[in-house]
Amino acid sequence: MKKEQIVQLDEITKEFIDGDQRHRVLDNLGLTHFRGDTIALTGASGSGKSTLLNVIAGFEPASSGQLELLGNNTQDWTDRRWSQFRHQNLGVVFQQFNLLTPLNVADNIGFPLQLNNLEWNDWCDHLADRLGLTPLLKRHVENLSGGQQQRVAIARALAHKPELLLADEPTGNLDQTASVEVMQLMCELAAENRTSILLVTHSQTCANFMNRHWHLEHGKINE
Structure with a gap:
Protein backbone atom coordinates (compact mmCIF):
# COMPACT_ATOMS: atom_id res chain seq x y z
CA MET A 1 0.00 0.00 0.00
CA LYS A 2 1.36 3.40 -0.99
CA LYS A 3 2.07 5.71 1.96
CA GLU A 4 0.07 8.93 2.13
CA GLN A 5 2.12 12.11 2.08
CA ILE A 6 1.42 14.64 4.83
CA VAL A 7 4.20 17.10 3.91
CA GLN A 8 6.10 17.28 0.63
CA LEU A 9 8.94 19.78 0.17
CA ASP A 10 10.49 20.26 -3.27
CA GLU A 11 13.57 22.50 -3.69
CA ILE A 12 12.57 24.68 -0.72
CA THR A 13 14.94 27.59 -0.14
CA LYS A 14 14.69 30.20 2.61
CA GLU A 15 16.87 33.29 2.65
CA PHE A 16 17.08 36.26 5.00
CA ILE A 17 18.47 39.65 4.00
CA ASP A 18 20.51 41.61 6.55
CA GLY A 19 21.56 44.90 5.02
CA ASP A 20 23.54 43.96 1.92
CA GLN A 21 24.08 40.41 3.17
CA ARG A 22 21.95 37.47 2.03
CA HIS A 23 21.83 34.47 4.36
CA ARG A 24 20.53 31.13 3.02
CA VAL A 25 19.11 29.07 5.89
CA LEU A 26 17.33 26.35 3.89
CA ASP A 27 19.02 25.27 0.67
CA ASN A 28 16.87 23.45 -1.93
CA LEU A 29 15.38 21.01 0.56
CA GLY A 30 13.47 18.02 -0.73
CA LEU A 31 11.63 16.07 1.98
CA THR A 32 8.63 13.80 2.39
CA HIS A 33 6.77 13.31 5.66
CA PHE A 34 4.35 10.37 5.45
CA ARG A 35 1.22 9.80 7.50
CA GLY A 36 2.10 8.18 10.78
CA ASP A 37 5.75 9.26 10.66
CA THR A 38 7.28 10.64 13.83
CA ILE A 39 10.40 12.58 12.92
CA ALA A 40 13.08 14.19 15.07
CA LEU A 41 14.67 17.28 13.51
CA THR A 42 18.07 18.08 15.02
CA GLY A 43 20.85 20.50 14.22
CA ALA A 44 23.02 23.20 15.76
CA SER A 45 21.46 26.38 17.15
CA GLY A 46 20.76 28.75 14.26
CA SER A 47 20.79 25.98 11.66
CA GLY A 48 17.20 26.73 10.59
CA LYS A 49 15.17 24.08 12.42
CA SER A 50 12.51 26.47 13.70
CA THR A 51 12.51 28.25 10.33
CA LEU A 52 11.65 24.96 8.62
CA LEU A 53 8.76 24.42 11.02
CA ASN A 54 7.55 27.98 10.39
CA VAL A 55 7.61 27.40 6.62
CA ILE A 56 5.64 24.16 6.93
CA ALA A 57 3.10 25.86 9.21
CA GLY A 58 2.76 28.85 6.89
CA PHE A 59 3.96 31.31 9.52
CA GLU A 60 6.55 32.55 7.03
CA PRO A 61 6.92 31.89 3.29
CA ALA A 62 9.73 30.03 1.58
CA SER A 63 11.91 32.11 -0.74
CA SER A 64 11.47 29.52 -3.48
CA GLY A 65 10.35 25.95 -4.03
CA GLN A 66 7.09 24.07 -3.59
CA LEU A 67 5.32 22.96 -0.42
CA GLU A 68 2.44 20.47 -0.51
CA LEU A 69 0.33 19.68 2.54
CA LEU A 70 -2.07 16.74 2.48
CA GLY A 71 -1.65 16.65 -1.30
CA ASN A 72 -2.49 20.34 -1.78
CA ASN A 73 -0.06 22.79 -3.37
CA THR A 74 0.19 25.78 -1.01
CA GLN A 75 1.79 28.18 -3.49
CA ASP A 76 -1.34 30.30 -4.02
CA TRP A 77 -2.84 29.97 -0.55
CA THR A 78 -4.14 33.19 0.97
CA ASP A 79 -3.70 34.07 4.64
CA ARG A 80 -7.28 32.95 5.19
CA ARG A 81 -6.61 29.55 3.59
CA TRP A 82 -3.48 29.10 5.70
CA SER A 83 -5.43 29.94 8.86
CA GLN A 84 -8.13 27.44 7.91
CA PHE A 85 -5.54 24.71 7.35
CA ARG A 86 -3.83 25.39 10.67
CA HIS A 87 -7.12 25.45 12.58
CA GLN A 88 -8.28 22.14 11.09
CA ASN A 89 -5.17 20.06 10.46
CA LEU A 90 -2.22 21.37 12.48
CA GLY A 91 -1.26 21.21 16.13
CA VAL A 92 1.69 23.26 17.39
CA VAL A 93 3.59 22.95 20.67
CA PHE A 94 5.91 25.87 21.34
CA GLN A 95 8.97 25.88 23.59
CA GLN A 96 7.56 28.85 25.52
CA PHE A 97 4.10 27.23 25.77
CA ASN A 98 2.25 30.33 24.37
CA LEU A 99 -0.80 29.65 26.53
CA LEU A 100 -3.61 32.19 26.78
CA THR A 101 -2.95 33.51 30.28
CA PRO A 102 -6.34 35.19 30.86
CA LEU A 103 -7.98 31.76 30.44
CA ASN A 104 -8.11 28.66 32.61
CA VAL A 105 -6.81 25.22 31.65
CA ALA A 106 -10.09 24.00 30.13
CA ASP A 107 -10.49 27.14 28.01
CA ASN A 108 -6.92 26.82 26.72
CA ILE A 109 -7.44 23.19 25.76
CA GLY A 110 -10.77 24.00 24.15
CA PHE A 111 -9.51 27.01 22.17
CA PRO A 112 -8.82 25.10 18.90
CA LEU A 113 -12.25 23.50 19.20
CA GLN A 114 -13.86 26.94 19.22
CA LEU A 115 -11.93 27.85 16.06
CA LEU A 136 -6.66 21.56 37.18
CA LEU A 137 -9.25 22.38 34.51
CA LYS A 138 -10.62 25.45 36.32
CA ARG A 139 -7.20 26.75 37.38
CA HIS A 140 -5.72 29.72 35.53
CA VAL A 141 -2.65 28.67 33.58
CA GLU A 142 -0.33 31.31 35.06
CA ASN A 143 -0.70 29.50 38.38
CA LEU A 144 0.66 26.21 37.02
CA SER A 145 4.19 24.82 37.12
CA GLY A 146 6.25 24.66 33.94
CA GLY A 147 5.57 20.94 33.54
CA GLN A 148 1.84 21.45 34.01
CA GLN A 149 1.80 24.29 31.46
CA GLN A 150 3.59 22.07 28.95
CA ARG A 151 0.96 19.38 29.43
CA VAL A 152 -1.76 21.95 28.78
CA ALA A 153 0.05 23.01 25.60
CA ILE A 154 0.15 19.39 24.40
CA ALA A 155 -3.53 18.85 25.19
CA ARG A 156 -4.42 22.05 23.31
CA ALA A 157 -2.34 20.98 20.29
CA LEU A 158 -4.10 17.58 20.11
CA ALA A 159 -7.64 18.60 21.12
CA HIS A 160 -8.93 18.95 17.54
CA LYS A 161 -7.24 15.71 16.41
CA PRO A 162 -4.79 17.29 13.93
CA GLU A 163 -3.17 15.44 11.07
CA LEU A 164 0.26 16.86 11.95
CA LEU A 165 1.84 17.94 15.22
CA LEU A 166 4.75 20.38 15.03
CA ALA A 167 6.67 20.53 18.31
CA ASP A 168 9.52 23.03 18.78
CA GLU A 169 11.68 21.98 21.75
CA PRO A 170 8.56 20.95 23.71
CA THR A 171 10.58 19.79 26.72
CA GLY A 172 13.28 22.47 26.60
CA ASN A 173 12.16 24.02 29.90
CA LEU A 174 11.72 20.73 31.78
CA ASP A 175 14.10 18.54 33.74
CA GLN A 176 15.14 15.13 32.42
CA THR A 177 12.51 13.13 34.31
CA ALA A 178 9.66 15.44 33.34
CA SER A 179 10.91 15.55 29.73
CA VAL A 180 10.76 11.78 29.35
CA GLU A 181 7.31 11.60 30.92
CA VAL A 182 5.94 14.37 28.69
CA MET A 183 7.45 12.82 25.55
CA GLN A 184 5.95 9.43 26.35
CA LEU A 185 2.50 10.91 26.84
CA MET A 186 2.71 13.11 23.74
CA CYS A 187 3.75 10.18 21.55
CA GLU A 188 1.13 7.81 22.97
CA LEU A 189 -1.68 10.32 22.56
CA ALA A 190 -0.58 11.24 19.02
CA ALA A 191 -0.47 7.54 18.10
CA GLU A 192 -4.03 7.02 19.36
CA ASN A 193 -5.22 9.53 16.76
CA ARG A 194 -2.61 8.61 14.08
CA THR A 195 -1.26 12.14 14.30
CA SER A 196 2.11 12.54 12.58
CA ILE A 197 4.87 14.40 14.47
CA LEU A 198 7.74 16.64 13.45
CA LEU A 199 9.81 17.36 16.56
CA VAL A 200 12.59 19.94 16.81
CA THR A 201 14.94 18.96 19.64
CA HIS A 202 18.50 19.21 20.90
CA SER A 203 17.92 16.19 23.14
CA GLN A 204 18.99 12.78 21.90
CA THR A 205 16.69 11.26 24.52
CA CYS A 206 13.70 13.05 22.98
CA ALA A 207 14.86 12.25 19.44
CA ASN A 208 14.91 8.56 20.31
CA PHE A 209 11.13 8.63 20.79
CA MET A 210 10.73 9.31 17.04
CA ASN A 211 10.94 6.65 14.31
CA ARG A 212 12.89 8.84 11.85
CA HIS A 213 15.72 11.34 12.34
CA TRP A 214 16.51 14.36 10.15
CA HIS A 215 19.65 16.42 10.80
CA LEU A 216 19.81 19.96 9.39
CA GLU A 217 23.25 21.32 8.60
CA HIS A 218 24.35 24.04 6.16
CA GLY A 219 20.80 24.31 4.86
CA LYS A 220 20.62 20.61 3.95
CA ILE A 221 18.87 17.63 5.55
CA ASN A 222 20.59 14.33 6.19
CA GLU A 223 18.61 11.30 7.36
Whole structure:
Protein backbone atom coordinates (compact mmCIF):
# COMPACT_ATOMS: atom_id res chain seq x y z
CA MET A 1 0.00 0.00 0.00
CA LYS A 2 1.36 3.40 -0.99
CA LYS A 3 2.07 5.71 1.96
CA GLU A 4 0.07 8.93 2.13
CA GLN A 5 2.12 12.11 2.08
CA ILE A 6 1.42 14.64 4.83
CA VAL A 7 4.20 17.10 3.91
CA GLN A 8 6.10 17.28 0.63
CA LEU A 9 8.94 19.78 0.17
CA ASP A 10 10.49 20.26 -3.27
CA GLU A 11 13.57 22.50 -3.69
CA ILE A 12 12.57 24.68 -0.72
CA THR A 13 14.94 27.59 -0.14
CA LYS A 14 14.69 30.20 2.61
CA GLU A 15 16.87 33.29 2.65
CA PHE A 16 17.08 36.26 5.00
CA ILE A 17 18.47 39.65 4.00
CA ASP A 18 20.51 41.61 6.55
CA GLY A 19 21.56 44.90 5.02
CA ASP A 20 23.54 43.96 1.92
CA GLN A 21 24.08 40.41 3.17
CA ARG A 22 21.95 37.47 2.03
CA HIS A 23 21.83 34.47 4.36
CA ARG A 24 20.53 31.13 3.02
CA VAL A 25 19.11 29.07 5.89
CA LEU A 26 17.33 26.35 3.89
CA ASP A 27 19.02 25.27 0.67
CA ASN A 28 16.87 23.45 -1.93
CA LEU A 29 15.38 21.01 0.56
CA GLY A 30 13.47 18.02 -0.73
CA LEU A 31 11.63 16.07 1.98
CA THR A 32 8.63 13.80 2.39
CA HIS A 33 6.77 13.31 5.66
CA PHE A 34 4.35 10.37 5.45
CA ARG A 35 1.22 9.80 7.50
CA GLY A 36 2.10 8.18 10.78
CA ASP A 37 5.75 9.26 10.66
CA THR A 38 7.28 10.64 13.83
CA ILE A 39 10.40 12.58 12.92
CA ALA A 40 13.08 14.19 15.07
CA LEU A 41 14.67 17.28 13.51
CA THR A 42 18.07 18.08 15.02
CA GLY A 43 20.85 20.50 14.22
CA ALA A 44 23.02 23.20 15.76
CA SER A 45 21.46 26.38 17.15
CA GLY A 46 20.76 28.75 14.26
CA SER A 47 20.79 25.98 11.66
CA GLY A 48 17.20 26.73 10.59
CA LYS A 49 15.17 24.08 12.42
CA SER A 50 12.51 26.47 13.70
CA THR A 51 12.51 28.25 10.33
CA LEU A 52 11.65 24.96 8.62
CA LEU A 53 8.76 24.42 11.02
CA ASN A 54 7.55 27.98 10.39
CA VAL A 55 7.61 27.40 6.62
CA ILE A 56 5.64 24.16 6.93
CA ALA A 57 3.10 25.86 9.21
CA GLY A 58 2.76 28.85 6.89
CA PHE A 59 3.96 31.31 9.52
CA GLU A 60 6.55 32.55 7.03
CA PRO A 61 6.92 31.89 3.29
CA ALA A 62 9.73 30.03 1.58
CA SER A 63 11.91 32.11 -0.74
CA SER A 64 11.47 29.52 -3.48
CA GLY A 65 10.35 25.95 -4.03
CA GLN A 66 7.09 24.07 -3.59
CA LEU A 67 5.32 22.96 -0.42
CA GLU A 68 2.44 20.47 -0.51
CA LEU A 69 0.33 19.68 2.54
CA LEU A 70 -2.07 16.74 2.48
CA GLY A 71 -1.65 16.65 -1.30
CA ASN A 72 -2.49 20.34 -1.78
CA ASN A 73 -0.06 22.79 -3.37
CA THR A 74 0.19 25.78 -1.01
CA GLN A 75 1.79 28.18 -3.49
CA ASP A 76 -1.34 30.30 -4.02
CA TRP A 77 -2.84 29.97 -0.55
CA THR A 78 -4.14 33.19 0.97
CA ASP A 79 -3.70 34.07 4.64
CA ARG A 80 -7.28 32.95 5.19
CA ARG A 81 -6.61 29.55 3.59
CA TRP A 82 -3.48 29.10 5.70
CA SER A 83 -5.43 29.94 8.86
CA GLN A 84 -8.13 27.44 7.91
CA PHE A 85 -5.54 24.71 7.35
CA ARG A 86 -3.83 25.39 10.67
CA HIS A 87 -7.12 25.45 12.58
CA GLN A 88 -8.28 22.14 11.09
CA ASN A 89 -5.17 20.06 10.46
CA LEU A 90 -2.22 21.37 12.48
CA GLY A 91 -1.26 21.21 16.13
CA VAL A 92 1.69 23.26 17.39
CA VAL A 93 3.59 22.95 20.67
CA PHE A 94 5.91 25.87 21.34
CA GLN A 95 8.97 25.88 23.59
CA GLN A 96 7.56 28.85 25.52
CA PHE A 97 4.10 27.23 25.77
CA ASN A 98 2.25 30.33 24.37
CA LEU A 99 -0.80 29.65 26.53
CA LEU A 100 -3.61 32.19 26.78
CA THR A 101 -2.95 33.51 30.28
CA PRO A 102 -6.34 35.19 30.86
CA LEU A 103 -7.98 31.76 30.44
CA ASN A 104 -8.11 28.66 32.61
CA VAL A 105 -6.81 25.22 31.65
CA ALA A 106 -10.09 24.00 30.13
CA ASP A 107 -10.49 27.14 28.01
CA ASN A 108 -6.92 26.82 26.72
CA ILE A 109 -7.44 23.19 25.76
CA GLY A 110 -10.77 24.00 24.15
CA PHE A 111 -9.51 27.01 22.17
CA PRO A 112 -8.82 25.10 18.90
CA LEU A 113 -12.25 23.50 19.20
CA GLN A 114 -13.86 26.94 19.22
CA LEU A 115 -11.93 27.85 16.06
CA ASN A 116 -13.52 24.80 14.38
CA ASN A 117 -17.00 25.38 15.85
CA LEU A 118 -16.66 22.25 17.97
CA GLU A 119 -17.46 21.61 21.61
CA TRP A 120 -15.62 19.87 24.44
CA ASN A 121 -15.93 16.12 23.93
CA ASP A 122 -14.83 12.69 25.19
CA TRP A 123 -11.42 13.06 23.50
CA CYS A 124 -10.76 16.23 25.52
CA ASP A 125 -11.73 14.40 28.70
CA HIS A 126 -9.33 11.64 27.71
CA LEU A 127 -6.49 14.11 27.03
CA ALA A 128 -7.04 15.84 30.36
CA ASP A 129 -7.11 12.53 32.19
CA ARG A 130 -3.99 11.08 30.54
CA LEU A 131 -2.04 14.30 31.04
CA GLY A 132 -3.08 14.64 34.68
CA LEU A 133 -4.99 17.86 34.07
CA THR A 134 -8.50 16.89 35.17
CA PRO A 135 -8.11 18.36 38.69
CA LEU A 136 -6.66 21.56 37.18
CA LEU A 137 -9.25 22.38 34.51
CA LYS A 138 -10.62 25.45 36.32
CA ARG A 139 -7.20 26.75 37.38
CA HIS A 140 -5.72 29.72 35.53
CA VAL A 141 -2.65 28.67 33.58
CA GLU A 142 -0.33 31.31 35.06
CA ASN A 143 -0.70 29.50 38.38
CA LEU A 144 0.66 26.21 37.02
CA SER A 145 4.19 24.82 37.12
CA GLY A 146 6.25 24.66 33.94
CA GLY A 147 5.57 20.94 33.54
CA GLN A 148 1.84 21.45 34.01
CA GLN A 149 1.80 24.29 31.46
CA GLN A 150 3.59 22.07 28.95
CA ARG A 151 0.96 19.38 29.43
CA VAL A 152 -1.76 21.95 28.78
CA ALA A 153 0.05 23.01 25.60
CA ILE A 154 0.15 19.39 24.40
CA ALA A 155 -3.53 18.85 25.19
CA ARG A 156 -4.42 22.05 23.31
CA ALA A 157 -2.34 20.98 20.29
CA LEU A 158 -4.10 17.58 20.11
CA ALA A 159 -7.64 18.60 21.12
CA HIS A 160 -8.93 18.95 17.54
CA LYS A 161 -7.24 15.71 16.41
CA PRO A 162 -4.79 17.29 13.93
CA GLU A 163 -3.17 15.44 11.07
CA LEU A 164 0.26 16.86 11.95
CA LEU A 165 1.84 17.94 15.22
CA LEU A 166 4.75 20.38 15.03
CA ALA A 167 6.67 20.53 18.31
CA ASP A 168 9.52 23.03 18.78
CA GLU A 169 11.68 21.98 21.75
CA PRO A 170 8.56 20.95 23.71
CA THR A 171 10.58 19.79 26.72
CA GLY A 172 13.28 22.47 26.60
CA ASN A 173 12.16 24.02 29.90
CA LEU A 174 11.72 20.73 31.78
CA ASP A 175 14.10 18.54 33.74
CA GLN A 176 15.14 15.13 32.42
CA THR A 177 12.51 13.13 34.31
CA ALA A 178 9.66 15.44 33.34
CA SER A 179 10.91 15.55 29.73
CA VAL A 180 10.76 11.78 29.35
CA GLU A 181 7.31 11.60 30.92
CA VAL A 182 5.94 14.37 28.69
CA MET A 183 7.45 12.82 25.55
CA GLN A 184 5.95 9.43 26.35
CA LEU A 185 2.50 10.91 26.84
CA MET A 186 2.71 13.11 23.74
CA CYS A 187 3.75 10.18 21.55
CA GLU A 188 1.13 7.81 22.97
CA LEU A 189 -1.68 10.32 22.56
CA ALA A 190 -0.58 11.24 19.02
CA ALA A 191 -0.47 7.54 18.10
CA GLU A 192 -4.03 7.02 19.36
CA ASN A 193 -5.22 9.53 16.76
CA ARG A 194 -2.61 8.61 14.08
CA THR A 195 -1.26 12.14 14.30
CA SER A 196 2.11 12.54 12.58
CA ILE A 197 4.87 14.40 14.47
CA LEU A 198 7.74 16.64 13.45
CA LEU A 199 9.81 17.36 16.56
CA VAL A 200 12.59 19.94 16.81
CA THR A 201 14.94 18.96 19.64
CA HIS A 202 18.50 19.21 20.90
CA SER A 203 17.92 16.19 23.14
CA GLN A 204 18.99 12.78 21.90
CA THR A 205 16.69 11.26 24.52
CA CYS A 206 13.70 13.05 22.98
CA ALA A 207 14.86 12.25 19.44
CA ASN A 208 14.91 8.56 20.31
CA PHE A 209 11.13 8.63 20.79
CA MET A 210 10.73 9.31 17.04
CA ASN A 211 10.94 6.65 14.31
CA ARG A 212 12.89 8.84 11.85
CA HIS A 213 15.72 11.34 12.34
CA TRP A 214 16.51 14.36 10.15
CA HIS A 215 19.65 16.42 10.80
CA LEU A 216 19.81 19.96 9.39
CA GLU A 217 23.25 21.32 8.60
CA HIS A 218 24.35 24.04 6.16
CA GLY A 219 20.80 24.31 4.86
CA LYS A 220 20.62 20.61 3.95
CA ILE A 221 18.87 17.63 5.55
CA ASN A 222 20.59 14.33 6.19
CA GLU A 223 18.61 11.30 7.36
